[in-house]
Amino acid sequence: MTETPKNKVLNQNIGKSSPAHVVDVYAGRPAQGHSGNLTGNRRILKDSSAEIFNYMQNWKLYQDRGCVVISNIFNLRLELTGVRFPDRLSGLVNELKTLCDKMAEVVKNLKIKLKNLIAVSVLEKSNATPLFISWTAGHFCKVTEGLVEAYQKELKLHQSLLLRIADCTDPNVLLFYLSCWTYQPYLDHSIEKQLHCMIKETRHV
Template sequence: LCEQLVNKMTAVVNNLSAVVDLHNSSASLRVDDVPFTTWPVERFYETACDVVAAFAKELGVKKCLVQEVAMQADEKALSFYVTAWTYQAYIDGETQLTLEAMVHEVGLK
């Protein structure tokens, strides 16, 4: 499930990259054609890249934890792995705030 989410996010970022290229190469686009409230297309793309990178790092941690839990019998170590799974070090407050700002930029909130 996590891997599918990261793959979909990566696909969205790739689409945004194409939108940036189109926006930069097309002189016919007016300022009011930009689909975001206040951000330029490039900023939205860069922000999306940062968010996807954070989720991809977190996915790497989750994959590692799954492999380690499968081979672990020690209760203290398992407790540590549960804590590490729950903590989500790469999905910090800044990433969550960035996601919230992106939702506002597209007018969904």
């Protein structure tokens, strides 16, 4: 590897994603062909979609904060090249661990929502009529399953990076870990697209 330039301090905004937005579970327009407050399975699907969207926004906040923490670890390693365990390192690693724990909670909540959607899909199995615009209950399940699978893989990557970052003393390698954390290879643009399609389908936007 090439030598890391001295005094190369990382910008605190590195790796930040687009701003997170929150969807009001109780907001939005009624389902197509229905007026007033929704009930039953439509209500479950609408509320679950908003909650899934908001879980993803929480993940985005933890992800962005993690980029800042890893950047701070990188800068600390540059500042104290001869010290294996600087005093400030423990606090930064602990914060990164807390962020990973919060990400794990997001995945746990996603799995719970998926179980709820599967239950609705079973009840609606004989109903081929879309509950909102064009999606059946089964399609809500299919999309959510894809989200859960992608975020599970990304969580495992983040947890693996956490262990490596804690012991890494090479700034060049830390830059590689920061890149892995930042670009989230298992969360491509299709994930974001499907998420927004779900919110549009349930007429939250």
